[in-house]
Amino acid sequence: MVAVIDGLLTKEQVQTIAKRLFSAKFADGSMSGGPLGKEIKKNTQVAPNSPEYRELADFVLSIIKQNETVAINAIPRRILPPIFASYTEGHRYGDHVDAALMGQWPGMRTDLSITIFLNEPGAYEGGELVLVTDFGEQVYKGKAGDAVLYPTHYRHRVNPVTKGRRMAIVTWMESMVRDPARREIIGDLAAVMERLVATKGDEELMLRVEKARLNLLRMWADS
Ligand SMILES: O=C(O)CCC(=O)C(=O)O
Ligand SMILES: [Fe+2]
Numbered sequence: 752m753v754a755v756i757d758g759l760l761t762k763e764q765v766q767t768i769a770k771r772l773f774s775a776k777f778a779d780g781s782m783s784g785g786p787l788g789k790e791i792k793k794n795t796q797v798a799p800n801s802p803e804y805r806e807l808a809d810f811v812l813s814i815i816k817q818n819e820t821v822a823i824n825a826i827p828r829r830i831l832p833p834i835f836a837s838y839t840e841g842h843r844y845g846d847h848v849d850a851a852l853m854g855q856w857p858g859m860r861t862d863l864s865i866t867i868f869l870n871e872p873g874a875y876e877g878g879e880l881v882l883v884t885d886f887g888e889q890v891y892k893g894k895a896g897d898a899v900l901y902p903t904h905y906r907h908r909v910n911p912v913t914k915g916r917r918m919a920i921v922t923w924m925e926s927m928v929r930d931p932a933r934r935e936i937i938g939d940l941a942a943v944m945e946r947l948v949a950t951k952g953d954e955e956l957m958l959r960v961e962k963a964r965l966n967l968l969r970m971w972a973d974s
Contacts, residue, residue, distance in 0.1 A: 752935045753882065753889065753901040756820045759867055760896035764814065768807060768835075769869060772918065775803040777837050791845030794909075797835040808832040811920055815865065823941045824900060826927045826934060826972065829859045833867075833922035838878055843911035846883070849903050849923065859925040861903040867920040868893040875915030882907045902931045927972040937971070940964035 760768070777795035797804050811833050815821055831854055838844075852858040866880050872892045880891040880899060883906040891899045901907075903923060928934045940960055947957045 752824065752931065752938065753899065754820055754824045755891070755893070756818065756898040756900060757894075758896050759818055759820075759898040760814060760869075762896060764810075765869060765896045768810070768920075769918070771803050771807055772797065772835060772837075772869075775807070775835070776801045780834075780836060785847065785850060787845075787847060791843075791847060794836050794838045794842045794844060796837070799832070804835075807835060811867070811922075815922070821865070821900060821924075824934065824938045825863045825924050826937065826968075827863070827924040828927045828974065829925045831859065831861075831923045833920045836919050836921060838875075838909060838912045838917040838919075840912055840914060840916075842917075843877075844909040846906055846908045848906050851903075853923055859923075860929065861923040862926040862929055862931075863900060863924045864903045865898055865900045865920075865922055865924070866891070867898040868895055869918035869920060870916070871895050875917045876913045877910045878912040878915075878917035879910045880907065880919075881910060904931075927974055928968070929973075930971070933967070933971045937964060937967055940967070 775797045778798040780794040780796040781789050781792045783792075797807070812830055815830060816827075821827065849861055849864060851861060853861050871894060878892065882889045882891070882901055893899065909917075926934060928937060940963060944957065944960050944964060946952070947960065
C-alpha cells in the first residue's frame with residue numbers, strides 16, 4: 752500500500768531544514784546506487800560526515816517516528832538515518848530496485864521507503880518519483896513537506912530534472928510486520944477504528960475491531 756502523507760513536515764520545519772541544507776556540503780551520490788549506480792544515479796547528497804548531517808538526520812528521524820500515518824501503515828522497528836538529496840538540471844535516478852539490506856552489517860531489512868519533498872513542485876521541472884506497479888506507473892511530485900511512503904519492493908526511478916532543483920529526503924524502514932499484505936490488514940482495521948472513534952460508534956463494535964487488530968498484531972509482529 753502506498754500512503755501519501757500531506758504535510759509530514761510543517762512549513763516551518765521545511766524552512767529550518769532548507770536553511771541548514773543551504774550551508775551543507777553535498778557530495779556525489781552515485782557511489783551508493785548499487786551495481787548500476789554510476790550509470791543510473793546522478794545526484795548529490797549531504798555527506799554523512801559533514802557537520803550539519805547528524806543534527807538534520809536526528810531532527811527528521813524524530814518527526815518520522817512521531818507521525819501517526821507512518822506508525823499505522825509501516826509499524827516501524829528501525830528507521831535508517833535519512834539521505835538529503837539534491838537533483839539539479841540533468842540529475843536523475845534511473846529505474847532500480849533498492850537494496851534489501853542496508854546499514855552496517857548485519858544491516859536491516861528494507862520493508863518501506865519514504866520520500867519527503869523539500870521544495871514546491873513548481874521549483875523544478877521533471878524530477879517525479881515514479882513507482883512501477885502492477886497497476887501501471889504511479890507518479891508522485893508532492894508539495895514541500897509532503898511524503899510518499901511505499902513498500903520497498905517496487906521498481907522505481909526519479910525522472911530527470913530538466914530545470915531548477917529538486918530537494919528531497921529519503922530513508923528506509925524495517926517493519927515489525929514484514930508482509931505488506933498483513934500490514935495492510937492491520938492498517939485497514941486501524942482506519943476503521945479511527946472512524947468509529949471519530950463518529951462515536953457502537954462501543955461493542957469498537958471493542959471487537961480493536962481486539963481483532965491487536966490480536967493480529969500480536970500474531971504477526973516481531974518486535
Ligand atoms: O528521491 C526519491 O524520491 C527516491 C530516491 C531513490 O529511489 C533512492 O534513493 O533509492
Ligand atoms: Fe530507490
